[in-house]
Amino acid sequence: MxxxxxxxxxxxxxxxxxxxxxxxxxxxxxxxxxxxxxxxxxxxxxxxxxxxxxxxxxxxxxxxxxxxxxxxxxxxxxxxxxxxxxxxxxxxxxxxxxxxxxxARGRRYRYLLLNRPQRPGLWQGRVGWFHGELDLQQMQEACGRLLGEHDFSAFRAAGCQARSPIKTLREAQVRQVGSLFVFDFEATAFLHHMVRNLVGTLVYIGKGAQTPGWIDELLQMRDRRLAAPTFSPDGLYFRGPIYEPCWGLPEAADDPIDAMLP
Structure with missing residues (x-):
């Protein structure tokens, strides 16, 4: 069975x-x-x-x-x-x-980023961390440029074994909850390190090192070496696959990381 x-x-x-x-x-x-x-x-x-x-x-x-x-x-x-x-x-x-x-017809990830001068204590291992100021609006604009079908080679790990770098990103958004920035992504599938590379690039934009238009350049150039470094795994959560109702699997319960948010 x-x-x-x-x-x-x-x-x-x-x-x-x-x-x-x-x-x-x-x-x-x-x-x-x-x-x-x-x-x-x-x-x-x-x-x-x-x-x-x-x-x-x-x-x-x-x-x-x-x-x-x-x-x-x-x-x-x-x-x-x-x-x-x-x-x-x-x-x-x-x-x-x-x-x-x-x-599975899709997959979802969330990244939790603690944004404050002090490193994580209580949340060590459960959140990523960036000490400088971040511009939420700039990162939100950049997220919008990621939506849709693209060649995500610029956000693909060197050892990625996926047959194709072309994926469809259905959701890419970031919101701020107190000192946390919450990044949510949904796609048909993800490349190796893709979410962590996306977060790293969005942080570069948020800190003012690049503009949201940088996303368009990276997608066009398709060169991993031109994007930001891979971000820490600590804040990354696989929120699960998405299946058709015909499989009869239990619906996702309340996400425990929602309860963690202040």
Missing amino acids: RVALGVEYFGAPFRGWQSQADGGTVQDALESALARIAGTPVSTLCAGRTDAGVHATRQVVHFDVPVDRPLSAWVRGVNAHLPEGVTVLWAQPVGEDFHARFS
């Missing part, structure tokens, strides 16, 4: 999502816990791989197992064997035609 899971995790202690030979990733921890319940090795596939230090409020995975277990076993049972910082939120049986990655 095929089972889908909703998973949230705090990425700071982990070496990213994808399994590695010497362990230390979210996938390693989850598959180990699943195997304890299944009584057999379990391989998972996720909706979107995250880098070291990146968090997720609604990662979705699926796996196939030859055994039948109550859904509570895939939630409470698995959680009993997971390390701190990783939690299964729900489990749902799905048809064999469901694929956590390929069935």
